[in-house]
Amino acid sequence: xxxxxxxLAFLLPPExxxxxxxxxxxxxxxxxxxxAHLETVTHRCYGTSCGGFLISQDFVMTxxxxxxxxxxxxxxxxxxxxxxxxxxKIEVSKQISHPKYISxxxxxxxxxxxxxxxxxxxxxxxxxxxxxxxxxxxxxxVCTVAxxxxxxxxxxxxxxxxEVQLRLMDASTCRSYLFYNSNLQICVGDPRKTKSAYExxxxxxxxxxxxxxxxxxMEAWPACGRIPKPEASLG
Numbered sequence: 163x164x165x166x167x168x169x170l171a172f173l174l175p176p177e178x179x180x181x182x183x184x185x186x187x188x189x190x191x192x193x194x195x196x197x198a199h200l201e202t203v204t205h206r207c208y209g210t211s212c213g214g215f216l217i218s219q220d221f222v223m224t225x226x227x228x229x230x231x232x233x234x235x236x237x238x239x240x241x242x243x244x245x246x247x248x249x250x251k252i253e254v255s256k257q258i259s260h261p262k263y264i265s266x267x268x269x270x271x272x273x274x275x276x277x278x279x280x281x282x283x284x285x286x287x288x289x290x291x292x293x294x295x296x297x298x299x300x301x302x303x304v305c306t307v308a309x310x311x312x313x314x315x316x317x318x319x320x321x322x323x324x325e326v327q328l329r330l331m332d333a334s335t336c337r338s339y340l341f342y343n344s345n346l347q348i349c350v351g352d353p354r355k356t357k358s359a360y361e362x363x364x365x366x367x368x369x370x371x372x373x374x375x376x377x378x379x380m381e382a383w384p385a386c387g388r389i390p391k392p393e394a395s396l397g
Contacts, residue, residue, distance in 0.1 A: 214365045233275065301330050
């Protein structure tokens, strides 16, 4: 398990509940069969949601700040308002946060979730590949983020899965952002464009060529009515 945490040490960004997709488009149904929607009851008994992604028949990856008293994972979904036969709803039996997760800075904001039962892989639900140690994504690379989060700063969460393409930024561009650590994080997005993942997309993967390289977590909360800053991917 420790080896998996190390492998994923550069996996996802900080500060969003389940992130929203701003400036994106609706995904083709089941074109991202690894995507998971998390319904969480917090330790204060509030209901919240996050994104996540399937990495094996009984493990889902998400952000550590998505931890809760009870989590139900929904797989094989597209429209969250229309339950279909492709859905699999499975409760989480064990939540395993990164041992060096820091809640204030969101460093090492990664969590593995052991499902109570093994999933049945179908056209609507399959795991995604994880990167190898030698993998490197150069600045300028265009990656994909998907989620059911809000479609705007003042908009509600999306019923359907949406996606957006974001460009990997150079580390030197990101150093001005609060809590940015180039050893643990990467930045994607463009501060000049209204394209982003945001609140209620946290925990979902940053995908390039069919491989989950990072998990989404916002770098900073946006000011009221403003587009958020570029995301910082963090493991």
